[in-house]
Amino acid sequence: MAEMVSLTIDGLxxxxxxxxxxxxxxxxxxxxxxxxxxxxxxxxxxACRLCMVEITQGERARLVASCIFEVADGLEVKTNxxxxxxxxxxxxxLLLARNNKHPALRKIADELGVKETRFPxxxxxxxxxxxxxxxxxxxxxxxxxxxxxxGITRKVATPFMESPPDCIACGSCVYVCPVQFIPxxxxxxxxxxxxxxxxxxxxxxxxxxxxxxxxxxxxxxITNLPLEHFExxxxxx
Amino acid sequence: xxxRVKKIIDKYHNDKGFLVPILQDVQKEYNxxxxxxxxxxxAFLEVPISQLYELGTFYKAFSLKPRGRHEMKLCTGxxxxxxxxxxxxxxxxxxxxxxxxETTPDLEFTxxxxxxxGACALGPILVVDGEYHGNLSISKTNRILKKLGKxxxxxxxx
Numbered sequence: 001m002a003e004m005v006s007l008t009i010d011g012l013x014x015x016x017x018x019x020x021x022x023x024x025x026x027x028x029x030x031x032x033x034x035x036x037x038x039x040x041x042x043x044x045x046x047a048c049r050l051c052m053v054e055i056t057q058g059e060r061a062r063l064v065a066s067c068i069f070e071v072a073d074g075l076e077v078k079t080n081x082x083x084x085x086x087x088x089x090x091x092x093x094l095l096l097a098r099n100n101k102h103p104a105l106r107k108i109a110d111e112l113g114v115k116e117t118r119f120p121x122x123x124x125x126x127x128x129x130x131x132x133x134x135x136x137x138x139x140x141x142x143x144x145x146x147x148x149x150x151g152i153t154r155k156v157a158t159p160f161m162e163s164p165p166d167c168i169a170c171g172s173c174v175y176v177c178p179v180q181f182i183p184x185x186x187x188x189x190x191x192x193x194x195x196x197x198x199x200x201x202x203x204x205x206x207x208x209x210x211x212x213x214x215x216x217x218x219x220x221x222i223t224n225l226p227l228e229h230f231e232x233x234x235x236x237x
Numbered sequence: 238x239x240x241r242v243k244k245i246i247d248k249y250h251n252d253k254g255f256l257v258p259i260l261q262d263v264q265k266e267y268n269x270x271x272x273x274x275x276x277x278x279x280a281f282l283e284v285p286i287s288q289l290y291e292l293g294t295f296y297k298a299f300s301l302k303p304r305g306r307h308e309m310k311l312c313t314g315x316x317x318x319x320x321x322x323x324x325x326x327x328x329x330x331x332x333x334x335x336x337x338x339e340t341t342p343d344l345e346f347t348x349x350x351x352x353x354x355g356a357c358a359l360g361p362i363l364v365v366d367g368e369y370h371g372n373l374s375i376s377k378t379n380r381i382l383k384k385l386g387k388x389x390x391x392x393x394x395x
Contacts, residue, residue, distance in 0.1 A: 143285030148294040159290040160272065160301075166285055 007075040022066035022077055023051050033079050034088065034108045036095075036178050037129035038067040042138055047130050048095070050108065052087045054078045063087060085112065093117040098124045102179040126156055126181045132173035142166045142218065145173060156182075158194075169198035169212035204228075205236035241266060242277040253282050260292060260299060269300045305340045305347035307385050310364040314353030317360035321374075325361060326350065328375050332382055345386055 002017035009026050016025035021044055026033050037048040046068035053066045056076040063083065078084065092109045097119035099105055105127070109115070130147070133156060137143040144167035148157035158164040169191050174184040184193045189200045189209045200209040201216055210233035220227040245262045249255035259282075263274050270293045279286040293299045311329065313322050330336055333346050340347040356362055359371030363378065370381060 137285075143287050146285075146287035146291040148290060150295050157290070157294075159286045164287065166287065 005071050005073040005075075007071050007073070007077060009077040010079055016071045018071065020071055022053060022055075022064075022069050022071055022075075025071050026053075026066065026077070026079065031079060033066055034111065035067055036104070036108075036127065037131060039131055039135075039176065042131065042134045044068040045130060045134060047128065049091045050088055050095075052084055052091070054081050054084050088112055089114050093119060095127050097121055098127050099179055099181075104178055124155075125179065127179055128154060128156070129178060130156075131176045131178065132156060132182060135172045135176045140168070140170055140172050141222075142168055144168070158196075163196045167193070167196070167198070168215040168218040169193060170215050201231055203233035203236055204231050206233060208233060210234075238271075238273060239277060242274050243281065246278065246281050251282065253284055256282075256284065256289070256292060257296070260289070264299055269303045272301075303340065303344055305345050307346050307366055308364075309346060309348045310351045310354075311337070311348070312352075312354045312356075312360060312362045312364075313350045314357060314360070316357035317353075317362060320361045322361045325363070325373055325375055325378050328378050329382070332379070 002019060004015045005018050006013060006015050007025070008014065009022070009029060009031055012029060012031070014025055014029050016028065023033055023035060023038055024040075033051045033053065035048065035051040037045055038051065044067055046065040049065055051066045052063050053069075054061055054077070055064055055069070056078075057072070057074075066077070066079075089112050092105065092112055092114050094117070095105055096109060096114070096117035100117060100121050100123070128147075133145055133147060136145050144164040145156060145158055147154055148161075149155060158167075171184050171191070171193060174180075174182045174193060182194060184191065186192075186200065186209070189202070191198045191200055191212050198212045198214055201211055201213045202208065203210050211230075216230040217227060219225075219230050242263065245259055245266065248262070249259055259278060260270060263278065264270055267274055270289075275289050275293070276286060278284070279289055290301075293301050309329065311317075311322060311326055313326070326337060329348055333341055333348055335341055335346070335348060337348055337350045351364075354362055354364065354369075356369065356371065359369065361371075361373040363370045363373050363381065365381060365385070370377065
Protein backbone atom coordinates (compact mmCIF):
# COMPACT_ATOMS: atom_id res chain seq x y z
CA MET A 1 0.00 0.00 0.00
CA ALA A 2 1.37 3.32 -1.02
CA GLU A 3 1.79 6.11 1.44
CA MET A 4 -1.31 8.27 1.74
CA VAL A 5 -1.27 12.02 1.57
CA SER A 6 -4.08 14.37 2.43
CA LEU A 7 -5.04 17.39 0.41
CA THR A 8 -8.09 19.53 -0.16
CA ILE A 9 -9.82 19.85 -3.50
CA ASP A 10 -12.46 22.58 -3.65
CA GLY A 11 -12.56 22.60 0.15
CA LEU A 12 -13.10 18.85 0.37
CA UNK A 13 -10.59 16.86 2.41
CA UNK A 14 -9.22 14.01 0.35
CA UNK A 15 -6.79 11.18 1.02
CA UNK A 16 -4.97 9.80 -1.95
CA UNK A 17 -2.00 7.49 -2.39
CA UNK A 18 1.25 9.36 -2.99
CA UNK A 19 2.20 9.39 -6.65
CA UNK A 20 -1.30 9.77 -8.05
CA UNK A 21 -2.11 12.89 -9.99
CA UNK A 22 -4.55 15.59 -8.92
CA UNK A 23 -6.86 14.57 -11.75
CA UNK A 24 -6.98 10.96 -10.56
CA UNK A 25 -7.58 12.02 -6.96
CA UNK A 26 -10.33 14.40 -8.05
CA UNK A 27 -11.99 11.79 -10.24
CA UNK A 28 -11.97 9.32 -7.34
CA UNK A 29 -13.68 11.96 -5.21
CA UNK A 30 -16.27 12.60 -7.91
CA UNK A 31 -14.95 16.05 -8.71
CA UNK A 32 -15.16 16.76 -12.41
CA UNK A 33 -12.20 18.28 -14.22
CA UNK A 34 -12.50 18.45 -18.02
CA UNK A 35 -9.70 16.71 -19.87
CA UNK A 36 -8.98 15.36 -23.34
CA UNK A 37 -5.46 13.97 -23.50
CA UNK A 38 -5.45 12.05 -20.24
CA UNK A 39 -6.15 8.35 -20.37
CA UNK A 40 -5.73 6.03 -17.43
CA UNK A 41 -4.07 3.41 -19.63
CA UNK A 42 -1.37 5.85 -20.66
CA UNK A 43 1.41 7.65 -18.87
CA UNK A 44 0.54 11.23 -17.86
CA UNK A 45 1.29 13.58 -20.70
CA UNK A 46 -0.20 17.04 -20.19
CA ALA A 47 -0.88 18.08 -23.76
CA CYS A 48 -4.39 19.53 -23.91
CA ARG A 49 -4.14 21.87 -20.90
CA LEU A 50 -7.88 21.66 -20.30
CA CYS A 51 -7.42 20.17 -16.87
CA MET A 52 -5.66 23.22 -15.44
CA VAL A 53 -6.32 23.81 -11.75
CA GLU A 54 -5.13 26.34 -9.23
CA ILE A 55 -2.96 25.01 -6.45
CA THR A 56 -1.77 26.71 -3.29
CA GLN A 57 1.40 25.54 -1.67
CA GLY A 58 2.48 27.82 1.12
CA GLU A 59 2.13 31.44 0.09
CA ARG A 60 1.77 31.14 -3.62
CA ALA A 61 -1.08 30.08 -5.84
CA ARG A 62 -0.33 28.91 -9.33
CA LEU A 63 -1.87 27.05 -12.22
CA VAL A 64 -0.82 23.51 -13.05
CA ALA A 65 -2.11 20.79 -15.32
CA SER A 66 -3.85 18.42 -12.91
CA CYS A 67 -3.22 15.37 -15.11
CA ILE A 68 0.55 15.57 -14.56
CA PHE A 69 0.81 17.21 -11.16
CA GLU A 70 1.18 14.73 -8.33
CA VAL A 71 -0.72 15.08 -5.08
CA ALA A 72 1.23 16.27 -2.05
CA ASP A 73 0.51 16.66 1.62
CA GLY A 74 -1.28 19.88 2.48
CA LEU A 75 -1.90 20.78 -1.14
CA GLU A 76 -4.87 23.04 -1.69
CA VAL A 77 -6.50 22.59 -5.06
CA LYS A 78 -9.23 24.70 -6.58
CA THR A 79 -10.81 23.51 -9.79
CA ASN A 80 -13.31 26.28 -10.39
CA UNK A 81 -11.78 29.67 -9.73
CA UNK A 82 -12.19 32.46 -12.26
CA UNK A 83 -8.49 32.21 -13.07
CA UNK A 84 -8.82 28.52 -13.88
CA UNK A 85 -11.98 29.00 -15.93
CA UNK A 86 -10.37 31.79 -17.94
CA UNK A 87 -7.51 29.55 -18.93
CA UNK A 88 -9.86 26.70 -19.81
CA UNK A 89 -11.99 29.00 -21.94
CA UNK A 90 -8.92 30.10 -23.85
CA UNK A 91 -7.76 26.51 -24.28
CA UNK A 92 -11.11 25.34 -25.59
CA UNK A 93 -11.22 28.27 -27.98
CA LEU A 94 -7.83 27.27 -29.33
CA LEU A 95 -9.02 23.69 -29.65
CA LEU A 96 -12.20 24.81 -31.40
CA ALA A 97 -10.02 26.58 -33.95
CA ARG A 98 -8.61 23.19 -34.85
CA ASN A 99 -11.96 21.43 -34.76
CA ASN A 100 -15.20 23.29 -34.06
CA LYS A 101 -17.57 20.49 -34.98
CA HIS A 102 -16.86 17.55 -32.74
CA PRO A 103 -19.51 17.00 -30.02
CA ALA A 104 -16.90 16.18 -27.36
CA LEU A 105 -15.28 19.56 -27.82
CA ARG A 106 -18.60 21.37 -28.18
CA LYS A 107 -19.78 19.81 -24.94
CA ILE A 108 -16.78 21.08 -23.01
CA ALA A 109 -17.16 24.49 -24.66
CA ASP A 110 -20.80 24.61 -23.58
CA GLU A 111 -19.89 23.74 -20.02
CA LEU A 112 -17.44 26.62 -20.00
CA GLY A 113 -19.90 28.98 -21.65
CA VAL A 114 -17.84 29.33 -24.82
CA LYS A 115 -20.00 29.70 -27.91
CA GLU A 116 -17.53 30.34 -30.68
CA THR A 117 -13.81 30.72 -31.03
CA ARG A 118 -12.25 34.10 -31.68
CA PHE A 119 -9.43 32.47 -33.65
CA PRO A 120 -9.45 31.68 -37.35
CA UNK A 121 -10.97 28.23 -37.79
CA UNK A 122 -8.47 25.92 -39.42
CA UNK A 123 -10.62 22.81 -39.18
CA UNK A 124 -7.65 20.50 -38.91
CA UNK A 125 -9.68 17.93 -37.03
CA UNK A 126 -6.85 16.50 -34.97
CA UNK A 127 -6.30 18.22 -31.62
CA UNK A 128 -2.81 16.78 -31.09
CA UNK A 129 -3.63 15.13 -27.77
CA UNK A 130 -1.23 12.38 -28.75
CA UNK A 131 -3.41 9.54 -27.45
CA UNK A 132 -3.06 7.61 -30.71
CA UNK A 133 0.72 7.95 -30.76
CA UNK A 134 1.03 7.08 -27.09
CA UNK A 135 -1.36 4.14 -27.30
CA UNK A 136 0.59 2.76 -30.25
CA UNK A 137 3.79 3.08 -28.26
CA UNK A 138 2.73 2.21 -24.73
CA UNK A 139 -0.20 -0.15 -25.07
CA UNK A 140 0.21 -1.83 -28.44
CA UNK A 141 3.98 -1.60 -28.31
CA UNK A 142 4.74 -1.15 -31.99
CA UNK A 143 5.14 2.63 -32.31
CA UNK A 144 4.00 2.65 -35.89
CA UNK A 145 2.96 6.29 -35.85
CA UNK A 146 4.51 9.41 -34.38
CA UNK A 147 4.45 13.14 -34.65
CA UNK A 148 6.17 15.09 -37.35
CA UNK A 149 7.33 18.68 -37.40
CA UNK A 150 6.74 21.10 -34.59
CA GLY A 151 4.81 24.21 -33.75
CA ILE A 152 2.13 24.94 -36.30
CA THR A 153 3.32 22.16 -38.60
CA ARG A 154 3.11 19.47 -35.91
CA LYS A 155 0.88 16.60 -36.86
CA VAL A 156 0.37 12.91 -36.35
CA ALA A 157 2.31 11.20 -39.09
CA THR A 158 3.45 7.87 -40.38
CA PRO A 159 7.17 7.57 -41.06
CA PHE A 160 7.98 9.40 -44.32
CA MET A 161 4.23 9.97 -44.77
CA GLU A 162 3.95 6.53 -46.28
CA SER A 163 2.29 3.30 -45.31
CA PRO A 164 3.68 2.63 -41.80
CA PRO A 165 5.87 -0.51 -41.88
CA ASP A 166 5.36 -1.37 -38.21
CA CYS A 167 1.57 -0.94 -38.18
CA ILE A 168 -0.35 -4.09 -37.27
CA ALA A 169 -3.70 -2.54 -38.23
CA CYS A 170 -5.11 -3.12 -34.76
CA GLY A 171 -7.11 0.11 -34.91
CA SER A 172 -6.24 1.17 -31.36
CA CYS A 173 -5.40 4.67 -32.58
CA VAL A 174 -8.85 4.89 -34.15
CA TYR A 175 -10.51 3.65 -30.99
CA VAL A 176 -8.69 5.96 -28.60
CA CYS A 177 -8.99 9.21 -30.59
CA PRO A 178 -11.29 11.59 -28.67
CA VAL A 179 -12.39 13.37 -31.85
CA GLN A 180 -12.62 10.40 -34.24
CA PHE A 181 -10.03 11.90 -36.52
CA ILE A 182 -8.56 8.66 -37.84
CA PRO A 183 -10.93 6.94 -40.27
CA UNK A 184 -11.17 3.17 -40.41
CA UNK A 185 -13.37 0.90 -42.45
CA UNK A 186 -13.61 -2.77 -43.28
CA UNK A 187 -14.71 -3.97 -46.67
CA UNK A 188 -14.31 -7.27 -48.53
CA UNK A 189 -11.63 -8.56 -46.21
CA UNK A 190 -9.59 -5.38 -46.23
CA UNK A 191 -9.27 -2.99 -43.31
CA UNK A 192 -8.44 0.57 -44.27
CA UNK A 193 -6.97 2.94 -41.71
CA UNK A 194 -6.29 6.46 -42.91
CA UNK A 195 -5.58 5.60 -46.54
CA UNK A 196 -3.64 2.42 -45.98
CA UNK A 197 -5.03 -1.04 -46.68
CA UNK A 198 -4.44 -4.12 -44.57
CA UNK A 199 -5.73 -7.57 -45.55
CA UNK A 200 -7.86 -9.41 -43.00
CA UNK A 201 -7.61 -13.04 -41.99
CA UNK A 202 -10.48 -15.45 -42.57
CA UNK A 203 -11.28 -17.71 -39.63
CA UNK A 204 -10.19 -21.29 -40.38
CA UNK A 205 -13.45 -22.64 -39.01
CA UNK A 206 -16.28 -20.23 -39.65
CA UNK A 207 -14.74 -18.49 -42.65
CA UNK A 208 -15.48 -14.98 -41.39
CA UNK A 209 -12.95 -12.20 -41.66
CA UNK A 210 -12.08 -11.39 -38.08
CA UNK A 211 -8.70 -9.68 -37.67
CA UNK A 212 -5.92 -8.11 -39.72
CA UNK A 213 -3.24 -10.57 -40.79
CA UNK A 214 -0.47 -8.32 -39.53
CA UNK A 215 -2.01 -8.17 -36.07
CA UNK A 216 -2.15 -11.97 -35.84
CA UNK A 217 1.46 -12.19 -36.99
CA UNK A 218 2.35 -9.77 -34.23
CA UNK A 219 0.44 -11.83 -31.64
CA UNK A 220 2.27 -14.92 -32.79
CA UNK A 221 5.58 -13.11 -32.51
CA ILE A 222 5.10 -11.73 -29.00
CA THR A 223 3.54 -14.90 -27.58
CA ASN A 224 5.88 -17.35 -29.33
CA LEU A 225 2.86 -19.40 -30.39
CA PRO A 226 2.42 -20.73 -33.92
CA LEU A 227 0.53 -18.44 -36.27
CA GLU A 228 -2.07 -21.17 -36.94
CA HIS A 229 -3.19 -20.84 -33.34
CA PHE A 230 -4.40 -17.32 -34.05
CA GLU A 231 -5.96 -18.03 -37.41
CA UNK A 232 -9.18 -19.20 -35.79
CA UNK A 233 -11.47 -16.53 -34.46
CA UNK A 234 -12.18 -16.22 -30.75
CA UNK A 235 -15.73 -17.55 -31.15
CA UNK A 236 -14.56 -20.77 -32.80
CA UNK A 237 -11.58 -21.40 -30.59
CA UNK B 238 26.43 1.72 -45.80
CA UNK B 239 25.86 -0.87 -43.10
CA UNK B 240 29.41 -0.63 -41.80
CA ARG B 241 29.41 3.14 -41.89
CA VAL B 242 26.21 3.37 -39.86
CA LYS B 243 27.40 0.64 -37.51
CA LYS B 244 30.59 2.58 -36.90
CA ILE B 245 28.63 5.67 -35.89
CA ILE B 246 26.42 3.68 -33.53
CA ASP B 247 29.41 1.89 -32.01
CA LYS B 248 30.91 5.26 -31.24
CA TYR B 249 27.97 5.81 -28.89
CA HIS B 250 28.10 2.28 -27.44
CA ASN B 251 24.76 1.29 -28.94
CA ASP B 252 23.03 3.65 -26.53
CA LYS B 253 19.54 4.80 -27.49
CA GLY B 254 20.02 7.86 -25.31
CA PHE B 255 22.37 9.27 -27.92
CA LEU B 256 19.83 9.29 -30.74
CA VAL B 257 20.31 12.96 -31.58
CA PRO B 258 24.14 12.83 -31.71
CA ILE B 259 23.87 9.64 -33.77
CA LEU B 260 21.54 11.28 -36.24
CA GLN B 261 23.83 14.32 -36.33
CA ASP B 262 26.72 12.05 -37.29
CA VAL B 263 24.59 10.26 -39.87
CA GLN B 264 23.66 13.62 -41.31
CA LYS B 265 27.33 14.63 -41.41
CA GLU B 266 28.23 11.39 -43.14
CA TYR B 267 25.56 11.51 -45.82
CA ASN B 268 24.84 15.23 -45.87
CA UNK B 269 21.23 14.47 -45.01
CA UNK B 270 19.19 11.87 -43.14
CA UNK B 271 19.24 9.22 -45.71
CA UNK B 272 16.33 6.86 -45.55
CA UNK B 273 18.25 3.61 -45.66
CA UNK B 274 20.60 4.91 -43.00
CA UNK B 275 17.63 5.73 -40.76
CA UNK B 276 16.25 2.25 -41.29
CA UNK B 277 19.62 0.81 -40.30
CA UNK B 278 19.78 2.96 -37.16
CA UNK B 279 16.27 1.83 -36.34
CA ALA B 280 17.23 -1.83 -36.76
CA PHE B 281 20.54 -1.62 -34.86
CA LEU B 282 19.18 0.30 -31.89
CA GLU B 283 15.71 -1.26 -31.92
CA VAL B 284 14.17 2.18 -32.03
CA PRO B 285 10.93 2.46 -34.02
CA ILE B 286 11.36 4.25 -37.32
CA SER B 287 8.47 6.52 -36.39
CA GLN B 288 10.56 7.93 -33.56
CA LEU B 289 13.48 8.68 -35.87
CA TYR B 290 11.15 10.36 -38.33
CA GLU B 291 9.76 12.41 -35.46
CA LEU B 292 13.25 13.59 -34.51
CA GLY B 293 14.25 14.21 -38.10
CA THR B 294 11.29 16.47 -38.72
CA PHE B 295 11.38 18.17 -35.32
CA TYR B 296 14.86 19.65 -35.42
CA LYS B 297 15.69 22.17 -38.08
CA ALA B 298 19.28 20.97 -38.08
CA PHE B 299 18.14 17.68 -39.60
CA SER B 300 17.13 17.35 -43.19
CA LEU B 301 15.37 14.41 -44.76
CA LYS B 302 16.16 15.71 -48.22
CA PRO B 303 19.65 15.86 -49.70
CA ARG B 304 21.33 19.16 -49.06
CA GLY B 305 23.56 21.14 -51.37
CA ARG B 306 27.33 21.16 -51.24
CA HIS B 307 27.21 24.83 -50.32
CA GLU B 308 24.89 26.05 -47.63
CA MET B 309 23.75 29.64 -47.78
CA LYS B 310 21.84 31.25 -44.96
CA LEU B 311 20.50 34.72 -45.45
CA CYS B 312 19.45 36.73 -42.41
CA THR B 313 15.99 38.25 -42.63
CA GLY B 314 16.02 39.84 -39.18
CA UNK B 315 14.67 43.35 -38.71
CA UNK B 316 17.99 45.17 -39.13
CA UNK B 317 18.89 43.20 -42.24
CA UNK B 318 15.38 43.50 -43.60
CA UNK B 319 15.35 47.27 -43.53
CA UNK B 320 18.71 47.32 -45.25
CA UNK B 321 17.34 45.58 -48.27
CA UNK B 322 17.61 41.84 -47.68
CA UNK B 323 14.40 41.12 -49.62
CA UNK B 324 16.09 42.41 -52.79
CA UNK B 325 19.15 40.24 -52.20
CA UNK B 326 16.92 37.27 -51.48
CA UNK B 327 15.16 37.78 -54.81
CA UNK B 328 18.52 38.09 -56.53
CA UNK B 329 19.88 34.85 -55.07
CA UNK B 330 16.63 33.05 -55.81
CA UNK B 331 16.73 34.28 -59.39
CA UNK B 332 20.33 33.23 -59.93
CA UNK B 333 19.99 29.82 -58.28
CA UNK B 334 16.49 29.36 -59.74
CA UNK B 335 15.13 28.01 -56.47
CA UNK B 336 13.03 29.41 -53.67
CA UNK B 337 14.44 30.00 -50.22
CA UNK B 338 14.45 26.72 -48.30
CA GLU B 339 15.19 24.64 -51.37
CA THR B 340 18.21 22.93 -52.86
CA THR B 341 19.33 23.23 -56.46
CA PRO B 342 18.70 20.06 -58.49
CA ASP B 343 22.45 19.61 -59.08
CA LEU B 344 22.89 19.54 -55.28
CA GLU B 345 25.35 22.41 -55.37
CA PHE B 346 23.45 24.96 -53.29
CA THR B 347 21.01 24.94 -50.42
CA UNK B 348 19.57 28.38 -49.82
CA UNK B 349 17.70 29.24 -46.66
CA UNK B 350 16.58 32.29 -44.79
CA UNK B 351 17.07 32.58 -41.04
CA UNK B 352 15.34 34.96 -38.71
CA UNK B 353 18.26 36.63 -37.01
CA UNK B 354 21.92 35.77 -36.78
CA GLY B 355 22.50 38.14 -33.90
CA ALA B 356 25.06 40.11 -35.85
CA CYS B 357 22.82 43.01 -36.72
CA ALA B 358 25.69 45.52 -36.86
CA LEU B 359 27.09 43.59 -39.81
CA GLY B 360 23.75 43.40 -41.62
CA PRO B 361 22.65 42.55 -44.18
CA ILE B 362 24.43 39.30 -43.62
CA LEU B 363 24.81 36.04 -45.51
CA VAL B 364 26.49 32.90 -44.18
CA VAL B 365 28.04 30.67 -46.77
CA ASP B 366 29.39 27.35 -45.49
CA GLY B 367 29.94 28.87 -42.06
CA GLU B 368 31.67 31.98 -43.39
CA TYR B 369 29.99 35.28 -42.61
CA HIS B 370 29.64 37.90 -45.32
CA GLY B 371 28.54 41.16 -43.75
CA ASN B 372 27.42 44.48 -45.24
CA LEU B 373 25.89 42.54 -48.07
CA SER B 374 24.73 44.11 -51.28
CA ILE B 375 23.26 42.73 -54.46
CA SER B 376 26.57 43.02 -56.26
CA LYS B 377 28.24 41.23 -53.37
CA THR B 378 25.80 38.31 -53.65
CA ASN B 379 26.65 38.15 -57.34
CA ARG B 380 30.37 38.00 -56.58
CA ILE B 381 29.93 35.36 -53.86
CA LEU B 382 27.83 33.14 -56.09
CA LYS B 383 30.21 33.51 -58.99
CA LYS B 384 33.14 32.54 -56.81
CA LEU B 385 31.33 29.43 -55.60
CA GLY B 386 29.87 28.00 -58.74
CA LYS B 387 30.99 28.11 -62.30
CA UNK B 388 27.63 26.80 -63.39
CA UNK B 389 25.91 29.89 -62.06
CA UNK B 390 25.20 32.40 -64.77
CA UNK B 391 25.21 36.02 -63.76
CA UNK B 392 23.75 38.42 -66.26
CA UNK B 393 24.64 41.78 -64.83
CA UNK B 394 28.20 41.98 -63.63
CA UNK B 395 28.92 44.83 -61.27
